Amino acid sequence: MHWWLPLKGSTFAGPIDGLFIAILIITGIAFVLVEAGLVWFIVKYRGRPGRKAFYTHGNTRAEVIWTTIPAVTMVALGLVSNHYWVQIKGRDSVPANAYPIAIHAKQFEWQVTYPGADGQLGTPDDFTVRNQLHVPVGRPIVVHLSSEDVIHSFYVPQFRVRQDVVPGMDIKAWFQPTVPGTYELGCSQLCGLGHYRMRAQVYVHTPEEYDAWMKQAAQEAKQ
Amino acid sequence: MTSVAATARVPHAHHDDRSFIRKYIFSTDHKIIGIQFLFVSLFFLLLGGVLAMQMRWQLAFPGQPMPGGGILPDTMAPGGVILPEYYIQLVTMHGTFMVFFAIMPLLVGVYANFLIPLKIGTHDMAFPRINMASFWLAFAAGLVMFASLFVPDGAARAGWTMYVPLSARHDYSGASLGQELWSVSIILLGLSSILGSLNYITTVINNRAPGMTWFRLPLSVWSLFITAILGLLALPVLSGAAIMLLFDQVLNTHFFDTTAGGQALLWQHLFWFFGHPEVYILILPAMGMVSDIIANGSRKPIFGYHSMVFAIVAIGFLGWIVWGHHMFVSGMNPTLGSSFMVSTLIIAVPSAVKVFNWMGTMWRGNLQFHVPMLNATAFVAMFVIGGLSGIYMAATPVDMFIHDTYFIVAHLHYVLFGGSLFALFGAITFWFPKMFGRVMSEPWGKVHFWLTFVFYNCTFFPMHILGMAGAMRRIYDPTQYDFLKPMQPMNVFITVSAYLLFATQLIFFVNFWYSLFKGKKADLNPWRDNGLEWSLPSPAPHGNWETVPTVYRGPYEFSSPQVAEDYLPQNKKLPTDREPASAPLAGH
Numbered sequence: 001m002h003w004w005l006p007l008k009g010s011t012f013a014g015p016i017d018g019l020f021i022a023i024l025i026i027t028g029i030a031f032v033l034v035e036a037g038l039v040w041f042i043v044k045y046r047g048r049p050g051r052k053a054f055y056t057h058g059n060t061r062a063e064v065i066w067t068t069i070p071a072v073t074m075v076a077l078g079l080v081s082n083h084y085w086v087q088i089k090g091r092d093s094v095p096a097n098a099y100p101i102a103i104h105a106k107q108f109e110w111q112v113t114y115p116g117a118d119g120q121l122g123t124p125d126d127f128t129v130r131n132q133l134h135v136p137v138g139r140p141i142v143v144h145l146s147s148e149d150v151i152h153s154f155y156v157p158q159f160r161v162r163q164d165v166v167p168g169m170d171i172k173a174w175f176q177p178t179v180p181g182t183y184e185l186g187c188s189q190l191c192g193l194g195h196y197r198m199r200a201q202v203y204v205h206t207p208e209e210y211d212a213w214m215k216q217a218a219q220e221a222k223q
Numbered sequence: 224m225t226s227v228a229a230t231a232r233v234p235h236a237h238h239d240d241r242s243f244i245r246k247y248i249f250s251t252d253h254k255i256i257g258i259q260f261l262f263v264s265l266f267f268l269l270l271g272g273v274l275a276m277q278m279r280w281q282l283a284f285p286g287q288p289m290p291g292g293g294i295l296p297d298t299m300a301p302g303g304v305i306l307p308e309y310y311i312q313l314v315t316m317h318g319t320f321m322v323f324f325a326i327m328p329l330l331v332g333v334y335a336n337f338l339i340p341l342k343i344g345t346h347d348m349a350f351p352r353i354n355m356a357s358f359w360l361a362f363a364a365g366l367v368m369f370a371s372l373f374v375p376d377g378a379a380r381a382g383w384t385m386y387v388p389l390s391a392r393h394d395y396s397g398a399s400l401g402q403e404l405w406s407v408s409i410i411l412l413g414l415s416s417i418l419g420s421l422n423y424i425t426t427v428i429n430n431r432a433p434g435m436t437w438f439r440l441p442l443s444v445w446s447l448f449i450t451a452i453l454g455l456l457a458l459p460v461l462s463g464a465a466i467m468l469l470f471d472q473v474l475n476t477h478f479f480d481t482t483a484g485g486q487a488l489l490w491q492h493l494f495w496f497f498g499h500p501e502v503y504i505l506i507l508p509a510m511g512m513v514s515d516i517i518a519n520g521s522r523k524p525i526f527g528y529h530s531m532v533f534a535i536v537a538i539g540f541l542g543w544i545v546w547g548h549h550m551f552v553s554g555m556n557p558t559l560g561s562s563f564m565v566s567t568l569i570i571a572v573p574s575a576v577k578v579f580n581w582m583g584t585m586w587r588g589n590l591q592f593h594v595p596m597l598n599a600t601a602f603v604a605m606f607v608i609g610g611l612s613g614i615y616m617a618a619t620p621v622d623m624f625i626h627d628t629y630f631i632v633a634h635l636h637y638v639l640f641g642g643s644l645f646a647l648f649g650a651i652t653f654w655f656p657k658m659f660g661r662v663m664s665e666p667w668g669k670v671h672f673w674l675t676f677v678f679y680n681c682t683f684f685p686m687h688i689l690g691m692a693g694a695m696r697r698i699y700d701p702t703q704y705d706f707l708k709p710m711q712p713m714n715v716f717i718t719v720s721a722y723l724l725f726a727t728q729l730i731f732f733v734n735f736w737y738s739l740f741k742g743k744k745a746d747l748n749p750w751r752d753n754g755l756e757w758s759l760p761s762p763a764p765h766g767n768w769e770t771v772p773t774v775y776r777g778p779y780e781f782s783s784p785q786v787a788e789d790y791l792p793q794n795k796k797l798p799t800d801r802e803p804a805s806a807p808l809a810g811h
Binding site for chain 2: 006015031034054058063070082091150155161162169188193
């Protein structure tokens with residue numbers, strides 16, 4: 001059983017997990033203060049015969065304090081989050097040297113098109129493999145997402161990356177894997193009765209392994 | 224004094240010579256309409272629970288025959304084994320029934336109807352016949368949605384959010400009539416809510432009793448008033464979107480058909496432009512009623528009444544500019560994501576203010592833990608968790624990871640069950656005497672509360688951990704994924720807790736029905752409360768007051784030094800009180 005976030009498999013995992021932990025600390029403090037306060041009040045001010053409640057309609061200073069503190073905290077959190085958001089999803093966030101892969105989603109499979117030896121999509125040496133996403137480690141990857149039919153969603157938990165795949169739109173998402181290994185790509189947007197089995201295997205290779213795989217897969221695809 | 228009052232009685236309120244049908248079926252009495260909504264939506268609450276139980280079986284024991292599942296037809300569960308196409312119908316219809324036909328009508332249909340005229344001191348709604356039409360439209364909508372469970376190719380199956388193009392094209396979803404009935408039902412329901420909202424707004428503005436100024440309104444009325452404004456503005460958007468969807472489904476229009484130039488994201492913008500105000504429709508009335516109950520249970524004026532009102536108004540306003548936070552990873556322009564993130568984080572502020580003021584109300588109180596107070600306190604404790612977990616998904620980078628996982632499922636159930644439903648258990652118990660003239664059983668109410676509190680947390684808290692592990696929502700068989708296989712014991716734990724939680728609700732249903740017929744007879748004011756409704760007999764008669772009461776103070780004057788007892792009703796005239804200058808509008 002996992003009790004924590006999955007393995008950190010991409011460069012996004014650092015900032016996203018960091019933010020998650022920061023929010024966990026902020027909300028954890030708020031949670032403990034409120035719940036402990038509630039329990040304390042419940043015990044301390046429980047009704048007893050002869051006791052009368054303190055007659056008050058409030059306190060302006062208290063209102064100002066407990067409006068300001070959450071407001072400042074939330075705005076600060078928004079600024080920090082936005083800093084990372086722009087790096088991860090901003091319009092110009094995709095690195096220029098990112099390695100392109102096209103993924104076409106349809107009920108209920110992922111068709112992954114690789115750029116072939118020239119490293120460019122849309123050339124004759126492109127080839128397509130079903131339900132297998134092979135990527136080299138340590139290099140930014142940009143996936144060009146398109147859909148045949150309904151909305152799907154590209155999700156690899158270890159990469160902390162998710163992007164809806166919308167019919168009629170070409171959407172780019174990027175990530176940089178950091179740990180070689182085998183992961184799973186799942187559809188995370190309800191796409192029909194086969195939604196639950198719309199999965200693909202993700203292989204993060206070392207650059208040498210990747211080149212070897214690429215040669216072999218291109219051969220097989222030609223046949 | 225009594226003889227004077229007797230001779231002053233107006234005959235029409237005294238002699239109730241309406242036929243049975245006029246009195247209980249096609250009634251224009253706001254209290255009967257509220258009670259009609261109560262019975263119908265409790266039925267749908269139970270139905271939504273039954274659907275959830277089937278889902279939970281499949282998630283814990285995928286592919287195994289469900290006990291009692293043999294009675295389902297082969298198109299749903301052959302041999303008791305739930306099919307994927309039936310599972311996604313369960314997902315869709317559980318959400319649909321709970322949001323549109325259980326929580327929303329329980330909060331608004333029941334309590335806006337029942338409480339507004341009683342609490343502001345008037346005879347009935349401004350438009351009683353429109354009010355009746357509102358109920359019967361909602362009833363028709365419920366019937367249509369219920370019927371869609373039984374059509375040959377099954378109910379709608381695109382999730383309660385009905386994302387296009389899956390919902391718009393039958394070849395994608397595999398359902399036709401079921402999808403169309405969903406659209407028809409939602410159009411009817413939207414119309415019903417529009418009529419209801421119109422009525423609540425007009426009534427609150429025009430029909431307040433003499434002396435009932437805006438800042439003497441109970442917070443329940445304030446929240447229902449703001450909710451009605453949200454409903455009046457949001458529901459037309461939903462109905463409009465549902466009409467477009469229905470046209471796509473049956474007339475082959477192409478609003479959402481991307482193969483013919485339609486826009487898939489258009490639906491999401493329309494749906495969530497309705498959908499986020501809807502979230503506040505589902506929580507604001509609960510906040511209002513909890514405020515009333517906490518002041519009563521603490522025997523203390525509400526702390527920071529004005530802040531509470533401004534917080535309700537702020538939530539009502541900000542609720543319109545946060546819808547994009549449902550769409551951070553939808554393909555929407557990421558720059559919009561930034562602005563929606565900021566507005567979403569800001570909306571946490573008025574929510575926090577409310578929590579602190581509830582705590583301030585309990586501080587140095589004389590806490591009376593009757594069943595409504597227990598549930599209201601649980602509301603605060605659970606709403607805090609639901610509110611704080613919302614901050615994770617408001618932060619866009621974190622949302623990219625936890626969006627559409629069980630973290631969201633946990634969050635929304637902490638708000639809708641831990642929030643709205645606990646508030647409703649409190650509200651039903653609190654106003655039961657005024658509705659039916661009897662009191663619900665206190666011991667059984669406490670047993671129900673504690674068991675619900677424990678099993679509820681056992682059911683929904685572990686879902687946060689599932690979500691952190693990356694478990695996606697709406698997955699028929701989580702063991703398809705290797706990374707989710709180790710999480711399966713947690714799914715079993717959640718399912719067992721969910722069954723116990725469901726079984727516990729039977730205590731509530733039995734208590735409800737038993738108390739309806741055999742409960743202890745209630746006196747005028749069993750909770751020693753200040754609201755105007757408690758000056759009426761239990762149950763309150765048709766037309767409420769013969770002469771509307773006069774209001775001399777706010778609704779939360781508990782433990783006031785002016786009187787010996789620890790409550791001071793809004794309409795009780797003390798020697799120092801002056802008559803209000805004039806009524807906002809003469810009663811009819």
